[in-house]
Amino acid sequence: MVRGLRTGSPAGIQWCTVVELAIAVRDVVRDYRRPRTSLTRPGPVVHALRGVSLDVARGQRFGIVGESGCGKSTLLRIIAGLDQPTSGSVQVGGVEISRLPERRLGFLRAQLQLVFQDPMGSLDPRMRVRDIIAEPLVAQGHRNNLARVHELLEAVGLQPESADRFPHQFSGGQRQRISIARALAPDPRILVADEPVSALDVSVRAQVLNLLDELVHRLSLTLVFVSHDLSVVRHVCDTVAVMNRGEIVEMGPTDQVYDRPVHPYARQLVAAAPRLQAALAGRTAAVLAAETLAARTVSSDLVGSPNPLARPEAPGLATTTAPRDSSTPTPASTPDPTPASGPAPKDAP
Numbered sequence: 001m002v003r004g005l006r007t008g009s010p011a012g013i014q015w016c017t018v019v020e021l022a023i024a025v026r027d028v029v030r031d032y033r034r035p036r037t038s039l040t041r042p043g044p045v046v047h048a049l050r051g052v053s054l055d056v057a058r059g060q061r062f063g064i065v066g067e068s069g070c071g072k073s074t075l076l077r078i079i080a081g082l083d084q085p086t087s088g089s090v091q092v093g094g095v096e097i098s099r100l101p102e103r104r105l106g107f108l109r110a111q112l113q114l115v116f117q118d119p120m121g122s123l124d125p126r127m128r129v130r131d132i133i134a135e136p137l138v139a140q141g142h143r144n145n146l147a148r149v150h151e152l153l154e155a156v157g158l159q160p161e162s163a164d165r166f167p168h169q170f171s172g173g174q175r176q177r178i179s180i181a182r183a184l185a186p187d188p189r190i191l192v193a194d195e196p197v198s199a200l201d202v203s204v205r206a207q208v209l210n211l212l213d214e215l216v217h218r219l220s221l222t223l224v225f226v227s228h229d230l231s232v233v234r235h236v237c238d239t240v241a242v243m244n245r246g247e248i249v250e251m252g253p254t255d256q257v258y259d260r261p262v263h264p265y266a267r268q269l270v271a272a273a274p275r276l277q278a279a280l281a282g283r284t285a286a287v288l289a290a291e292t293l294a295a296r297t298v299s300s301d302l303v304g305s306p307n308p309l310a311r312p313e314a315p316g317l318a319t320t321t322a323p324r325d326s327s328t329p330t331p332a333s334t335p336d337p338t339p340a341s342g343p344a345p346k347d348a349p
C-alpha cells in the first residue's frame, strides 16, 4: 500500500510516496555456538546471518532463495519472533520485535502466521482438524469457532466434514491445505511460508502453489516465501532476495533478478534453476545442467552456443491438467476435492 505524504519546506510543498512497510530488517546478525568438542576450546561459532537488511512493503510478495544452509529459515524464524538476532533490528508493522519477550509477542501472532515445509511434522497427530485450525483462535480467547473452521476449510478447498478427521487421514497436499487454513485462522496480514511445497508429492505442488497464490491475492496478504528453487519463487513473488552464506547478495524485482542477475552467485543460481515445470516434476538442477550441456552441444553444432543466462521458456503451471492430489493417502483419506484453483499463473504461456 502506498500513500502520499506532503513534505518539504514551507516555501514549496513537495509530494513524495511513502511505502508502508510490513517488515523492516536492519543489519541482522545471528551467530550460533555449536557444542564444544574439546575440553579446552569453546565450540565453533556458525555465522548463520551476517548483516541482513531488507524491507517488505505491505501487499508485497517477497521471495528468498538460496542454497541449503544459507540462512533462509533462520531469517524467517527471526522475522516471526521465534528466534532472536545476535544483533540488528526487526520491525513488524512498525513495532520492534527483536528484543521483545515471548509474552509480549501476542500482537505478532495475530498479524503474522507461518506455513512450514513438512505439514505432517507441524500438525499434532492426536488433534482433530477442527481443533488444529481453531488452535490460534483459542489462544486469542475465542470460543465456538466451528463456523470459522468450516469457512477456512472451504477457503482451502476441503470439505467441512474434514473437520472431524485426524491429520493421518489426509494426503500430503491436503495436510498442507490444513496448515494453510490454520495459518489463516487469526486473519493475519502477513503470511510467511518456508518451503511450503518442497515436501509435497510432485503431483500436488502446482495445486498448493496456486492455492497460496490465490489466497494471498484474495485476502490482500503480504507474503514472505522461502525456497531453494528460484523458478517456484518466480511464480509466486514479485520481489526476490538471493542469499548466500548468511548474506543477501542480490535483491530486486523477480523478473529483473531472473533475467539480468548481476552478482556472480545469483547468475550461477539462475543458470542452474530448473524451469518451473521441471522443478514441480522434481527434476534436480544437476539433471537439468546435464540436459543443458547436451542441448548446448547439439545447438552449437547448428547455430552456435546459446546464452546460459537467457530467460527460460515461459513455464506456466498445468493447472487444468495437473493430476489430483494423490500423494500416498491412507485408506481412510478422501481424494483431494479441489482442482487447482486461482488466477492463471503470471508466466503462463
Ligand SMILES: Nc1ncnc2c1ncn2[C@@H]1O[C@H](COP(=O)(O)OP(=O)(O)OP(=O)(O)O)[C@@H](O)[C@H]1O
Pocket (backbone or CB within 6 Å): 032, 033, 034, 046, 047, 048, 066, 067, 068, 069, 070, 071, 072, 073, 074, 075, 228
Ligand atoms: N539452532 C541452531 N544451532 C546451531 N546452528 C544452527 C541452528 N539453526 C541453524 N543453524 C545453522 O545455521 C545455518 C543456516 O541454517 P538455516 O536452517 O537457516 O538454513 P536454510 O537456508 O534454511 O537451509 P535449508 O534450505 O536446508 O532449509 C546452517 O549452517 C545451520 O546449520
Ligand SMILES: [Mg+2]
Pocket (backbone or CB within 6 Å): 072, 073, 074, 194
Ligand atoms: Mg530452511
